[in-house]
Amino acid sequence: MTKLKDIIYNKLPIQILSYLTKQRDGDAIYGSMLADTLKISQGATSTFLKQLRGMGILHSHNVGRTLVYNVDSRNPLLRQFRVFDNLLEITELVNEIKQYSRKIILFGSCAQGRDTHDSDIDLFIVADGDHHDIIRKSISDFQAEREIKPVIIDSLELIEMEQNDKVFLEEVNKGIELWGGQYE
Template identity: 40%
Template sequence: MLKDIFTKTTEQKILSLFVANPNKSFYGREISKKIKISLGATSNALRFLEKKGILTSERKGKTSLYTLKLPNPYIEHFKILNSLLVIEPLVERLKSISRRILLYGSYAAGTFTSESDLDLFIVSERRDEVLDKIGEFNRKQNIDIRPVIKKQTEWMQLEKTEPEFFNELNRGITLWEKPIDETGF
């Protein structure tokens, strides 16, 4: 999985924890347990991230409480990357029954919060199978994915029938697209 490549360092693992919980603060020991890295390595990484202005800390007794410092354009882009990594297994499962998969809305812009749902646009002739795979993924990952599923013919008409939605999709991220064959499909 790509997540293993992009979240290799302790700093990346810490950032992944914070972007998944952007409004939450964590103690160093709590972070260490959640990311399954030694307390010493976690402490070093936390000090580095604080020095770089990515995290802030507040002393609480003998320990520090860490918070993600927002807004930060780098963190917004890291949030997008983290979202892509989280849904990568779902995208892999949907490829065989889809023609196109797009991420749009707040997750594509990196502006999502813990209350946001994840908006996916999927072109598929097999709606029920797509919904089954998404439902299974939602249950396992505890992510609220809101799919919009259209057939290829509906997708081809979308610019005319729903121009505002079509423009929003164009601002999104194409996660996968089936290569066009000789018939144009």
């Protein structure tokens, strides 16, 4: 089955942005390393990196004869691109599990566009208890680039959480609702 990301990411700049925005602040990025990792032309990679630098999205400095780039993760364009990239990564999973869920929310660093390649993907899922195992299996079987960490609760547990864990729920509610209506 063809993945949505594979269909949309058929252009070199999008592939490069996807890779770059997963890097931590201060990570050194070399054009040749990036080209090798993504299996793309070094010339095209170099041209695009220079364009991003010109737009203020990347910073660069020389280390000997090598130009080293760093991502400016404070750039709002890059943060929003990260969110878009994260949504593409999990869209197929959400479509698979929404039939068993009352609500699905992406929260944490992935919802804010502040995640990196080693961040996990936090999902908050409200579902009837008899669907929890199906949802966990679907998540376990889903091939994502990073680990998916679900918090799966039923409606009664949600009511308890509203009383006993308001701080956590506030963080969840800052996230992005991917599926569902009002809590029942």
